[in-house]
Amino acid sequence: MSLHGRVALVTGASRGIGAATARTLAAAGARVGIASRSGENPGVDGALAQPCDVRDPAALEAMVAATVARFGRLDILVVNAGVGAYGPFLDLPAADLEEMIDVNVKGALYAVRAALPELLKSEAADIVTIASEAGRRGLPYEVAYCASKFAQVGMTSALDHELRERGVRCTSICPGGVATDFAMGHGRTPQMPQLAGMMSAQDVAEAVLFVVTRPRNHRILEIAFRPVTETSWG
Numbered sequence: 001m002s003l004h005g006r007v008a009l010v011t012g013a014s015r016g017i018g019a020a021t022a023r024t025l026a027a028a029g030a031r032v033g034i035a036s037r038s039g040e041n042p043g044v045d046g047a048l049a050q051p052c053d054v055r056d057p058a059a060l061e062a063m064v065a066a067t068v069a070r071f072g073r074l075d076i077l078v079v080n081a082g083v084g085a086y087g088p089f090l091d092l093p094a095a096d097l098e099e100m101i102d103v104n105v106k107g108a109l110y111a112v113r114a115a116l117p118e119l120l121k122s123e124a125a126d127i128v129t130i131a132s133e134a135g136r137r138g139l140p141y142e143v144a145y146c147a148s149k150f151a152q153v154g155m156t157s158a159l160d161h162e163l164r165e166r167g168v169r170c171t172s173i174c175p176g177g178v179a180t181d182f183a184m185g186h187g188r189t190p191q192m193p194q195l196a197g198m199m200s201a202q203d204v205a206e207a208v209l210f211v212v213t214r215p216r217n218h219r220i221l222e223i224a225f226r227p228v229t230e231t232s233w234g
């Protein structure tokens with residue numbers, strides 16, 4: 001199904017999963033706004049890319065306004081910007097703990113708050129949150145990250161209840177390990193053997209495309225998927 005005529009805003013789209021998602025939505029016909037601290041466009045023709053730190057509500061409001069000014073509307077919000085740091089909880093630097101809460105929790109809420117007035121004007125709106133397996137179960141050495149990702153899943157589920165009948169579908173995507181720059185130097189290293197078995201950013205982007213191209217008579221609440229090499233928990 002084509003996304004022609006629909007406009008998407010993807011947070012954290014200069015690299016990794018967000019960049020793959022922006023490229024994939026654009027290839028399906030959407031016009032795309034790309035938000036990140038750097039403001040870099042990862043090679044999406046015709047996209048609007050500008051600096052936007054999701055910790056700053058005013059920057060998100062400016063990003064939404066610029067996207068609507070350029071493309072005329074907003075139909076899809078992909079809440080993707082996120083950071084992670086792994087390790088024994090007592091060893092986690094306070095700055096890392098605060099950044100995970102500020103970016104993953106507050107940044108997600110601020111993104112929705114900034115975009116929702118425009119999404120409510122659309123006849124076909126979607127909010128897709130890139131949460132994590134860490135938002136579905138507690139994982140060792142991921143205490144603060146799990147707290148932030150459970151918050152995202154809770155936010156998205158609550159939004160679904162609140163917005164379903166107003167035409168906004170809300171979905172959590174919960175991948176296991178994806179090979180990106182994520183958490184590099186904060187619990188992941190380029191040499192770690194697990195990276196080889198991880199999924200790709202494109203795998204997640206295709207899940208987003210699946211969600212936003214479903215017929216409007218139904219909604220996908222959650223997609224969870226993991227590499228076959230990843231341990232089964234619980």
Ligand SMILES: NC(=O)c1ccc[n+]([C@@H]2O[C@H](COP(=O)([O-])OP(=O)(O)OC[C@H]3O[C@@H](n4cnc5c(N)ncnc54)[C@H](OP(=O)(O)O)[C@@H]3O)[C@@H](O)[C@H]2O)c1
Pocket residue numbers: 011012013014015016017018035036037038039040052053054055080081082083084103107130131132133174175176177178179180181182183201
């Ligand atoms: N990789 C995994 O294994 C995995 C698994 C499950 C879920 N996830 C989730 O997927 C999402 C994307 O992760 P990724 O793997 O693509 O990570 P990544 O490669 O590190 O990319 C993170 C993106 O977020 C942006 N970003 C970081 N802080 C930001 C901020 N304060 N404001 C705006 N943008 C910010 C970065 O751009 P700038 O540096 O330019 O700001 C970058 O574009 C995250 O929410 C993560 O929790 C990842």
